[in-house]
Amino acid sequence: MAQAESISFFTGLTMRWFRDAFCSEEKQVAERLGKDVYTLLEEMASHVPCGSYGVMPIFSDAMHFKTWYHAAPSFINLSIDPEKCNKPTLFRSLEENASIVSCCNLEQVFEFSGANPEFIVFAGGASKGKLWSQILADVTGLEVRVPIVKEATALGCAIAAGVGAGIYRDLESAGETLVEWETSYYPNPDNRQTYQELKHRWLSIYKEQLHLVDDGLTTPLWKATGL
Template sequence: MRGTLGVDVGTSSTKGVLVAEDGTILASTTRAHTVDRPRPGWVEMDAGIWWDEFRSIAQELIATVPDTEIVAVGVSGMGPCVLLTDADDLPVRPAILYGVDTRSTAQIARMTAELGVDEITRVGGSVLTSQAAGAKIAWVAEEEPEAWARATRLFMPASWLAHRLTGAYVLDHQSASQTSPLYDIENERWHAPWWQRYAERLEPPRLTWAGDIAGEVTAEAAAATGIPPGTPVITGTIDAWTEAVSVGAHESGDLMLMYGTTMFLIATGEQTLRTPSMWTTAGAFAGTRNLAGGLSTSGALTAWLKDLTDADYPQLLAEAEASGPGARGLLMLPYFAGERTPIQDPDARGVIAGLTLEHTRGDLYRAALEATALGVRHNVETMRAAGADIRRIVAVGGGTQGRLWLQIVSDVTGLVQEVPATTIGASYGAAFLAADAVGAPGAQPAIGDWNPIAERITPDPVLRDLYDALFDRYVRLYEGSKQVVHELAAVHRGA
């Protein structure tokens, strides 16, 4: 039997799948991990964990289905992250994670002042935010000169795995387009003047597309993983984009909505749309562009409430369903880790309004689910105002296993969501890209055959007025509490 291996490094776990040529999952496994938060606003991870977990996963999957001939390997990972390595390919410091890490505020302000918002947007598509990997590179250069003096290369989780497997030094265009302001989105290349200004010590990685073959598994990597030497490995890309591939939500007019530790949205089109409150990026494939957004918390918020209340998810979901629409007068802002889009406010914080002594943990959990749904609606409305043509919405990720959360998002947004048969995530998309890369011309697999749509979630029209009013309050609550919340964020940083 022939198959492909797909591995994705996420925020809270690394997942792997072994997939047959027809898309059937032969085996899957997960390795849980945690990120480090050494200071307020910092979110880091030891990159050694990525390779160790990849090796362990590959060995387990191969042992589980030993008669499978692995014909290609797909890699994927959270991002945009900044992993800097020295001349011996050893990390000079822990990897700095994506927009949930907000340490580069000063660099964003300085770079924006030096280059100008209009020019940054013209070259890269987006204004600089906590998602901008280029600003985090500048942070290392300014704040950790000893580490910077040893840095020679830039990696992200997917490209690090590809490098450890093949020796190739590559980065996909999609990830590169989030290394703002170092990438020229219209010409699909590094922007040399700004690379030299802010990353002069680093060798620019060779740019390829996510599904391109980066190289072949080396003898050393084969010994470490059990994958046969010479097996092709794709370049890979950021997990949200790989997840969109896993469900076929990467065509013009598609919106992928990913339910995970954070919530992510990707609208795909052919034109470069620019708006200061969202992220403009290259697509996973040549000729496509994305308008993307992300909530800093979603699953992370529900997990926080689970741990805080010492209840399990089935209990909380049952109690939230009993609470009913509107959570009995509670309204929550889900900004417990700052917020990314569309408010782009790293100093935003969580707010729970309307609490009384009569409210229960079920009300709180319902309010948390509604808060993430209100955040999704805020992003979708901002995308459409920027010109995004959203004709089809596909829901993916671990959160799709809970029907209540899906229904609340559809009710709050008024949108129909399509749920595919397989929602295992980016590891499945990575396996598909690998299969596509080695498929015979004209005989590549189709994701619609691998992963057909299994369910459609439709909004309840009876709840439209209730959630329209709640959304209005949601927007006004942020504006009304922003000044006090920013003052409290400053106190938290000082503490």
């Protein structure tokens, strides 16, 4: 059995940074309403059009194993129009960008593994977001399944322990028995086209942002030891 992995760096940390740095008012409103602040932010961001008016976050890069460093954190294509460039737009753009990075990483995995899945699984804290889950489906063009148990690491350990203890025959059968689905999200073809174009622009812009790091003009979000 083999595992293929491609990492998107600091995705959750970036969302938490945005929440803590810019959304103190939304935190207070969410507390009064008795809801999670991310749920409130997603509700606000759901009114922003697909593509976030062209705002493009530069944070984690797609995985490049031989050049393991990132560009300086930034937002590209900001405007001074408060109706378009505001907290909901920036929040949605971060979810869109994280999904684009995930899509790039998945494409690398599919290419070297030959995998051609009919669906992907979205787990962890981010999968609680309905908007984020739909964006991921739109960006990848694949059905996105969200499990009931979202703490995938803990569930995976339980599955492995069950196989080791002889309760289940193998990992595959244990997974089929223990993993249950909460819901699925299906790609919107129109949004898929928009995100394909956005992904190509983002890849070109990120490449240019890396040149600024190479020239010592900006500080990378992250850089591997020894580079």
